[in-house]
Amino acid sequence: MKQRQIIIVGGTAAGPSAAAKAKRTNPNAEITLFEATDTVSYGICESPYAISGVIEDENKLVIYSPEKLQEEKGITVKTLHQVEKIIPTKHKIIVRDLRNHTTGEYEYDKLILAVGSQPKRLNVDGEDGRNVFFLKSRENTVNILNYLKSETPKQAVIIGGGYIGMELAEALRLRGLDATMVHQFSLPMEGLEQETRERVLEELQNNGVHFVTNAKVEALQLDKTGKVKHVITNRGSFETDIVLLSLGVSPNIEIAKTAKIRIGQNGAILTDERQQTSIEDVYAAGDCCEVKNIVTGNPMYLPLASIASRAGRVAGENAAGGRATFKGALRAMAVKIFNLQVAQVGISSEEAKRYGFKVVTEQIHGPSRNELMPGSEDLTVKLIIDQRTKRLLGANLFSCCGAVLRANTLAVAIQHKMTIDDIARWDLIYAPPFAPLWDPILVAANKAKKKYEP
Amino acid sequence: MKQRQIIIVGGTAAGPSAAAKAKRTNPNAEITLFEATDTVSYGICESPYAISGVIEDENKLVIYSPEKLQEEKGITVKTLHQVEKIIPTKHKIIVRDLRNHTTGEYEYDKLILAVGSQPKRLNVDGEDGRNVFFLKSRENTVNILNYLKSETPKQAVIIGGGYIGMELAEALRLRGLDATMVHQFSLPMEGLEQETRERVLEELQNNGVHFVTNAKVEALQLDKTGKVKHVITNRGSFETDIVLLSLGVSPNIEIAKTAKIRIGQNGAILTDERQQTSIEDVYAAGDCCEVKNIVTGNPMYLPLASIASRAGRVAGENAAGGRATFKGALRAMAVKIFNLQVAQVGISSEEAKRYGFKVVTEQIHGPSRNELMPGSEDLTVKLIIDQRTKRLLGANLFSCCGAVLRANTLAVAIQHKMTIDDIARWDLIYAPPFAPLWDPILVAANKAKKKYEP
Numbered sequence: 071m072k073q074r075q076i077i078i079v080g081g082t083a084a085g086p087s088a089a090a091k092a093k094r095t096n097p098n099a100e101i102t103l104f105e106a107t108d109t110v111s112y113g114i115c116e117s118p119y120a121i122s123g124v125i126e127d128e129n130k131l132v133i134y135s136p137e138k139l140q141e142e143k144g145i146t147v148k149t150l151h152q153v154e155k156i157i158p159t160k161h162k163i164i165v166r167d168l169r170n171h172t173t174g175e176y177e178y179d180k181l182i183l184a185v186g187s188q189p190k191r192l193n194v195d196g197e198d199g200r201n202v203f204f205l206k207s208r209e210n211t212v213n214i215l216n217y218l219k220s221e222t223p224k225q226a227v228i229i230g231g232g233y234i235g236m237e238l239a240e241a242l243r244l245r246g247l248d249a250t251m252v253h254q255f256s257l258p259m260e261g262l263e264q265e266t267r268e269r270v271l272e273e274l275q276n277n278g279v280h281f282v283t284n285a286k287v288e289a290l291q292l293d294k295t296g297k298v299k300h301v302i303t304n305r306g307s308f309e310t311d312i313v314l315l316s317l318g319v320s321p322n323i324e325i326a327k328t329a330k331i332r333i334g335q336n337g338a339i340l341t342d343e344r345q346q347t348s349i350e351d352v353y354a355a356g357d358c359c360e361v362k363n364i365v366t367g368n369p370m371y372l373p374l375a376s377i378a379s380r381a382g383r384v385a386g387e388n389a390a391g392g393r394a395t396f397k398g399a400l401r402a403m404a405v406k407i408f409n410l411q412v413a414q415v416g417i418s419s420e421e422a423k424r425y426g427f428k429v430v431t432e433q434i435h436g437p438s439r440n441e442l443m444p445g446s447e448d449l450t451v452k453l454i455i456d457q458r459t460k461r462l463l464g465a466n467l468f469s470c471c472g473a474v475l476r477a478n479t480l481a482v483a484i485q486h487k488m489t490i491d492d493i494a495r496w497d498l499i500y501a502p503p504f505a506p507l508w509d510p511i512l513v514a515a516n517k518a519k520k521k522y523e524p
Numbered sequence: 525m526k527q528r529q530i531i532i533v534g535g536t537a538a539g540p541s542a543a544a545k546a547k548r549t550n551p552n553a554e555i556t557l558f559e560a561t562d563t564v565s566y567g568i569c570e571s572p573y574a575i576s577g578v579i580e581d582e583n584k585l586v587i588y589s590p591e592k593l594q595e596e597k598g599i600t601v602k603t604l605h606q607v608e609k610i611i612p613t614k615h616k617i618i619v620r621d622l623r624n625h626t627t628g629e630y631e632y633d634k635l636i637l638a639v640g641s642q643p644k645r646l647n648v649d650g651e652d653g654r655n656v657f658f659l660k661s662r663e664n665t666v667n668i669l670n671y672l673k674s675e676t677p678k679q680a681v682i683i684g685g686g687y688i689g690m691e692l693a694e695a696l697r698l699r700g701l702d703a704t705m706v707h708q709f710s711l712p713m714e715g716l717e718q719e720t721r722e723r724v725l726e727e728l729q730n731n732g733v734h735f736v737t738n739a740k741v742e743a744l745q746l747d748k749t750g751k752v753k754h755v756i757t758n759r760g761s762f763e764t765d766i767v768l769l770s771l772g773v774s775p776n777i778e779i780a781k782t783a784k785i786r787i788g789q790n791g792a793i794l795t796d797e798r799q800q801t802s803i804e805d806v807y808a809a810g811d812c813c814e815v816k817n818i819v820t821g822n823p824m825y826l827p828l829a830s831i832a833s834r835a836g837r838v839a840g841e842n843a844a845g846g847r848a849t850f851k852g853a854l855r856a857m858a859v860k861i862f863n864l865q866v867a868q869v870g871i872s873s874e875e876a877k878r879y880g881f882k883v884v885t886e887q888i889h890g891p892s893r894n895e896l897m898p899g900s901e902d903l904t905v906k907l908i909i910d911q912r913t914k915r916l917l918g919a920n921l922f923s924c925c926g927a928v929l930r931a932n933t934l935a936v937a938i939q940h941k942m943t944i945d946d947i948a949r950w951d952l953i954y955a956p957p958f959a960p961l962w963d964p965i966l967v968a969a970n971k972a973k974k975k976y977e978p
Contacts, residue, residue: 116896116956125896376954379961400951404958442570442579474958475929482936496936497854500830502570504858504928507833
């Protein structure tokens with residue numbers, strides 16, 4: 071009997087996750103994973119820590135080698151294979167073998183697209199200078215590390231002040247480089263609350279990052295050797311030895327377009343909650359897809375490894391004949407910026423307004439532990455509340471310690487549609503080395519409740 | 525017009541909390557707080573850290589002096605006043621002034637009992653030796669500190685291996701004393717899961733605490749100066765310079781008995797969810813009371829500061845004319861034992877069985893952060909699940925880091941009666957410095973789910 075053929079395109083996060091789950095669900099299925107680079111199953115989220123040297127051996131970021139993935143999970147892995155076209159009517163894909171420069175056809179019963187995203191570009195002169203780097207793949211990581219080693223740059227310009235920009239700034243400062251961050255707005259990290267963004271800016275500046283506000287990059291000026299020597303902006307020109315671009319990512323949708331797969335309003339592949347695309351027998355997961363925001367009920371584009379893994383599993387299970395669903399995501403994110411933990415769960419107050427919520431917010435500062443204990447630090451909690459229902463829509467937390475794991479507790483509240491009254495009644499742990507008598511979460515919820523008192 | 529007279533008996537945790545809330549609820553009420561010692565509003569939970577020297581100034585454990593409580597909260601505070609009798613039919617109490625050795629009567633409209641608990645005793649010879657200490661009051665704390673300073677003991681015996689025993693063992697080891705812990709069972713900390721208790725024992729032993737199992741203390745042998753020199757047990761005799769008794773506490777119910785207030789099955793004052801006792805206009809809160817276990821629905825005795833504060837607030841609000849309720853507690857506890865964080869939320873697997881649940885448990889080990897990151901430590905999660913409904917009933921977590929705040933997330937799950945299916949679908953934060961791609965909580969829930977698969 072011919073076995074079910076499952077083809078997976080893309081090998082970074084969602085792909086291997088889908089492949090492994092498909093095999094577990096249906097051990098008889100024949101599963102082939104195509105990856106255009108020579109690397110699969112790479113911990114790209116850990117790359118900034120390899121660049122900083124906090125993780126000493128970059129090789130450790132490879133979670134599974136192609137061989138290991140093949141052997142341990144029972145999957146056929148074909149690296150350096152670029153999928154060029156999907157022909158859904160024939161259940162076929164056309165694949166270019168980048169090693170041998172040949173093209174072949176493969177038949178699938180079920181196809182999973184996990185083709186990821188690509189870094190956004192500035193589209194200015196000099197962007198292809200040999201000291202200009204993105205951070206989106208193992209190749210990028212290795213290139214940065216090699217350059218840091220061989221050319222020992224002294225000054226860096228980071229263009230873009232989002233999550234990855236923050237991590238890169240820390241990494242390069244840890245490496246001893248001067249760092250300038252060029253950002254298009256007056257504060258880093260759009261999407262977070264104003265106060266959080268101000269605190270992030272302070273942390274950058276306290277750690278020697280020169281933050282250039284409201285800057286538009288006009289050109290990257292190359293020297294004779296093909297390296298960017300100056301970053302030219304409307305806010306001045308900045309000398310540099312290395313340029314890092316962290317402008318966010320765009321979903322890879324070219325391959326989907328070859329099959330006329332429906333693209334959503336955020337420009338990424340649209341799927342249902344089984345991760346099926348608009349075309350039968352074709353699933354998608356990870357950075358190439360939209361995901362449902364479970365707070366607003368609307369699709370959003372949120373390229374996170376945690377979502378990719380979960381959605382990948384669901385795609386894999388369904389492709390193998392199962393009936394799994396992915397109900398959407400919350401946006402639960404955190405970043406370490408030098409000595410600051412910053413966490414965001416749910417939606418921002420701006421987003422809430424955009425989606426028609428009338429919003430009440432409450433922000434408190436409290437000690438992360440009993441104040442008398444060493445290591446107790448000021449922790450800020452901002453709650454974003456739907457005025458009408460008292461439901462928690464989102465939160466920002468930041469502190470030197472204890473912010474991120476506390477944010478998870480609020481993530482659960484948001485996911486389960488709890489109100490601030492629910493939260494104010496929580497029975498949380500009190501122990502001096504870990505939390506104050508009234509946890510900052512409880513303080514925030516109780517204070518928010520007062521806004522409803524007559 | 526005569527104002528509402530609210531009398532509060534007891535000034536450690538529940539009392540001041542009740543007093544402050546009553547005043548906020550009804551600013552016209554006249555509120556008098558009686559306390560038998562000279563201290564109110566004391567951070568007894570922090571005492572072990574004052575003893576260890578981690579908190580250098582013991583005075584800081586006094587959160588409000590009687591004067592400050594009086595001025596800032598608008599409450600009349602009478603220290604060194606021992607309430608001797610309640611006469612509910614006359615709405616009166618009889619109070620002894622310990623300074624002047626006089627007795628007076630006070631009328632109340634509403635009375636709140638927050639009379640706390642007292643340390644359990646061994647009831648063996650030598651227990652009143654002058655180097656034998658409890659840790660239940662400021663006086664105890666100061667006496668221990670004075671003794672440590674003046675007599676510089678070298679060896680300590682701690683009798684009782686519960687939460688306070690753990691903290692005392694750490695404190696004394698940090699002070700440089702040899703420490704022997706004498707415990708009645710084979711493992712410390714009844715109420716935790718077997719694996720947790722084994723890990724706690726290991727941590728004690730790794731830090732030089734000599735743990736004596738299954739020991740029954742027969743006598744404390746005094747020398748000529750009135751100090752215990754040997755702790756005599758059925759498991760041998762242990763030389764010592766100081767003895768710490770940490771055998772748990774019993775509720776103070778004598779005063780309640782003078783008014784025939786109903787005592788519950790756990791030997792503490794029974795209240796309704798408004799914190800009212802069986803006698804009209806008499807409320808109670810804190811260590812003298814039972815509290816409803818929201819997992820089992822049954823009353824339990826759980827003398828914790830966090831519960832005392834919350835129940836105290838409710839008693840205060842109601843005594844002042846409000847309508848607040850305290851729905852019960854979960855048991856959400858944590859302790860630091862040298863380099864180990866131990867947290868318990870909800871009920872244990874033994875308790876669950878005792879209450880008629882058929883139990884499924886799942887225990888996993890996972891990294892507290894991304895494994896490649898410095899500071900990532902093995903974390904253990906044990907889930908205790910109601911087999912029939914898949915509802916989470918309890919959990920133990922332990923690790924060098926990241927266990928306690930994660931336990932809070934599970935506390936919320938228990939409080940809101942979530943199932944392991946709910947938990948497995950949680951959207952938790954992934955960021956390498958804080959959590960692995962699949963948080964140990966998710967790993968545990970997903971693994972538990974597999975037990976239900978065909």
